[in-house]
Amino acid sequence: MPRTLKREPKVPFRPGPPSKMWGHGCSGTPTRVGAAVVRSVVSQNPNVSPSPFVGRGDELDLLRLVFNRVGGGSPHLVTVTGEAGVGKGRLVAEFVTALEADGIDAAVLRGRCTRSGLGVSFRALRQMVRTHIGIAPGDAPGEVHRKIVASVEDAVPEEAERDWVIARLAPLIGVSAELPRLLQGVDQSEWFAAWQTFLVGTARANGSLILVFRDLQWAEPALLGFIRFLVDASAGANLMVICLARPDLYDRSPDWGGGKRLSMALSLSPLNESETAELLDGLIESGDCPGSLDPITKRDLIERSGGIPLFAEQFMRLVAGRTSPVDHIDRPGSADGAGRAAEGRTDAALEADGAIPVPRSLRSLIESRLADLPPDRRHIVMDAAVVGRQFWVGAVAAVAGRDEEDVRDGLQELARGGLIRPVQQGRVDALRPAGDQEFVFTNGLIRDVAYGSIPPDELASEHSAAAEWIEQAGARIGEQTDMLAHHFERAADLAATLPADERGDLDARRLAERAVEHLEVAGDRALGFDVVRARQSYERALELCPPDHPLRRSVLGRVARAVSLMGDFEEAARRYDDVIAASVSAGDTAAAGEAMLDLSYALWNQGITGRAREVLAEGIAVLEREERGEVLALGYAMVAADRFLAGRSEEALRWCEKVLAIADELDLPERRERALEVRGMARCDLGDQGGLEDLRAALAMALDLGLGQEVVRAYINLGTFVLPVEGPAAALELYRSAQALAERRGLTGMSMWARGWAVGPLFELGRWDELLEEAAAAVEWERAHGGLTQFGLAARLTEAEVHVLRGDVDRAASLVGEFLPQAREIDDPQALIPALAVAGLVAQAQRDPALAAELIEELITRRTGGRWASELFLALSVRILLWAGRQDAAVRLLDDADQATPRGRYSAESARAALVEGDGGHEEAAGLYGAAAAGWEDFGFVLERALALEGAARCLAAIGRTAEAEDGFATAQRLMAGLGMPSASGGDGSIEATNEPAPAGDATG
Secondary structure, eight states: OOOOOOOOOOOOOOOOOOOOTTSSSSTHHHHOOOOOSEEEOOOOOOOBBOOOOSOOOOHHHHHHHHHHHHTTTEEEEEEEEOOSSSSHHHHHHHHHHHHTTTOOOOOOOOOOOTTSSOOTTTTHHHHHHHHHHOOOOOOOHHHHHHHHHHHHHHOOOOHHHHHHHHHHHHHTTTTTTTTTOOOOOHHHHHHHHHHHHHHHHHHHHHEEEEEEEEOOOGOOOOHHHHHHHHHTTTOOOOEEEEEEETTTHHHHTTTTTTTTTEHHOOOOOOOHHHHHHHHHHHHHHHHOOOOOOOOOHHHHHHHHHHHHHHHHHHHHHHHHOSSGGGSSSOTTTHHHHHHHHTTTOOOHHHHHTTOOOOOHHHHEEEEEEEEOHHHHHHHHHHHHHHSSSSSEEEHHHHHOOOOOOHHHHHHHHHHTSSSSEOOTHHHHHHHSOOGEEEEESSSSHHHHOOOOOHHHHHHHHHHHHHHHHHHHHHHHHOHHHHHHHHHHHHHHHHHHSSSSSGOOTTTTTHHHHHHHHHHHHHHHHTTTTOOOHHHHHHHHHHHTTEEEEEEEEHHHHHHHHHHHHHHHHHHHHHHHHHHHHHHHHHHHHHHHHHHHHHHHHHHTTTTTTHHHHHHHHHHHHTTTSSSHHHHHHHHHHHHHHHHHHTTTTHHHHHHHHHHHHHHHHHHHHHHHHHHHHHHHHHHHHHTOOOOOOOHHHHEEEEHHTTSSHHHHHHHHHHHHHHHHHHOOHHHHHHHHHHHHHHHHHHHHHOOOHHHHHHHHHHHHHTTTHHHHHHHHHHHHHHHHSOOHHHHHHHHHHHHHHHHTTTTTTHEEEHHHHHHHHHHHHHOHHHHHHHHHHHHHHHHHHHHHHHHHHHHHHHHHHHHTOOOHHHHHHHHHHHHHHHTTHHHHHHHHHHOOOOOOSSSHHHHHHHHHHHHHHHOOOHHHHHHHHHHHHHHHHTOHHHHHHHHHHHHHHHHHTTTTHHHHHHHHHHHHHHHHHHTTHHHHHHBBBBBBBOOOOOOOOOOOO
């Protein structure tokens, strides 16, 4: 039976001479790297075993078949599952070696997932990218930046996309120095799109790219989501993603790979008896794991190994490593072997005679192997297990309390025994200090067994020692925030369970403080691309902070931020209230002011607008008593946007200037970009078309800074204010640019904003069927995501406008019932004014003049706070008022109209023509209608042109110019028929007035 491992007192390590029985090791030699063939770029050297590769020919052929398809631009996901030690990694190593032998041009990157709590969600991907870029431990920030830029330039041919990719690749790698600063709240989908852009470009630059994710059963949901996204979004790329996992992957993710056309699941079964026998013979014949087996031992080994190659290899290691002579083991055909079979002797009896019984499980076998090690070597294995699956010589020495050189010699001996292996770092490795040399357990189960054999009362001090060494060596071995958080947290938890008189030098409170510090940093790093993981880190840090802890307020703020980014604004508001109270109590007014800004945002997202504005004003008052800084600039920018959205553009301009002053003083380009954007919109709203230059400058800045959502928003806002100046075609082009960029960068929500606002130009251009498709998509997305959006509102009201103009009044009225309450709830002029205009149009179609007039009168009262929006509906509003008998209101509205833009002038001409026609001035009205029709034709507004031609025809007919009138009628009818509108001709030869509006808006937030 397996021996029970005991932790003997630690003794100084004294390496002995290597035994003749230690061959090169079952882990073998590293895969050759060819200059022009397979570039096997690895984060951990696969070290292909020289033992026979048996029983996997079919699986190897399948992998090659999939790779051939990948070479044709068909990305594939391959999931290889199997029990620990069954040979998943060996299969992939042989596959890569075969590609190399055939001269295939491909890059291979490997990364390993870690158990929950031992790393961030994207640690495996991070390993891959860092290795490909060539980042070495100890690289200075400037050198890291240079390498990132060079790698992105190789992978991303579009120069305009490079800054955006760089800004999102750097946090994944774990660096940020000299890179553009990102605003908070970047969507996870945007991170995914940037990483996918880089990896697809890398595949293109290298012929093909093979990504190997190991231990996927431990992957966080975010990484699984990225892998799915990568394969789905990379059509046409020569990309193969291989995921190695134990079968319990499907317990955690039952739908993994399911339903995907480009996905294959490969279950790696254990070897059969003949294949296992072939493997054993090869191990013996190779001399790599020397020894011999009698037939009964061999039979037992085949049976108990269950076809797991690792079991066979480790047993042969056990045979080779025994200090007893080999002839203590029953030899093939010996009398002893036959006698044992006849006697049915127990394992205990065999062991007493010096023979080696076959353990009953792989775990038991590993326990036997560790039990057979000399005490000093066994201690080293256990101390290494404390550090993790991968570890450094110096860290093990710190845990063991031994000399680094002695520990390194011991690890090298253990590597020859196949329990661990060195991690090859290429040329960099030769320059590293001995203590920084890395090793890795050849199998995670070996590490688990070794760790599980350590007495619990020793673990606290050992985790603490590991953390102290890693922290001290950080500049040399690279940033290890997640590992530090794990070790300090584990040490703190373990120390807290020890009686006070057994803690020795351990300070549980200090360890908890260190854990909190690193958990905060780990959460900060994950916040953008895995907010769920970030929240877990912050909440764990909060658990370690007692109520009076000085770090508690900081952690509370981080938890609140994570909750807000997850969209739970109600809970976020409660959390921010706690932060504010704690900050005020501590006298930290700056922190209180910043939390007030965040609370205001959470309240605004819940629709609690009044309270949000109060809190925002209070926060700014607090911050203004502090030193001017970026947070104050952020607050000013929030107020500027709020004032614009509320229709108070002159106030918005004053707040924008405050933002710009701080941004220029402190070099805050992101704040300057936002201020220019809001200033541009406010200027346009006030009739100053120079605001378009501000909007174009903001867009250029957002592109140069590598921003994401901000670029899409800048495109949309520019399109909104370009529309009345340059026409719907120019606006639609900007909206489509916004949509394409958003889709390319994974910003699904922002893509829907662009599609939602595009309905306005589509309406004016007469592309109504396309409009209805876009509107349906926007509304469906809004409903699926459970919230009210202004682009969803724009889609509904424009859909209603089309339906009423096409004669489906009931459908239009039903939509009014949906969007008008929504617009009143949003209570922004840009939302409410278009909603009131279209609702008035529907009321007119329902022959309800009182309601129609009431709705337009409400619009007039709101136009002082949203002139740019109301001018889009000037002609419609005047026509409805005239139809309802409210000529006085129509005159007042026209007299106050803004005609600074071409659209404003043409709208005023159409409205004035309607007024003059109503007063009986048909000849003058005909001229006004004619001028308006010509203007609308140049501008591109199909319906307004048709209505103007129709009006001119009516007036010409009234003064006897019948031939001219008939030409105008015919053209108007043709245009309306093209829009799908019913004939508007009356029985008396006149044409009844119909109407328009065109929603337009702004995606400010």
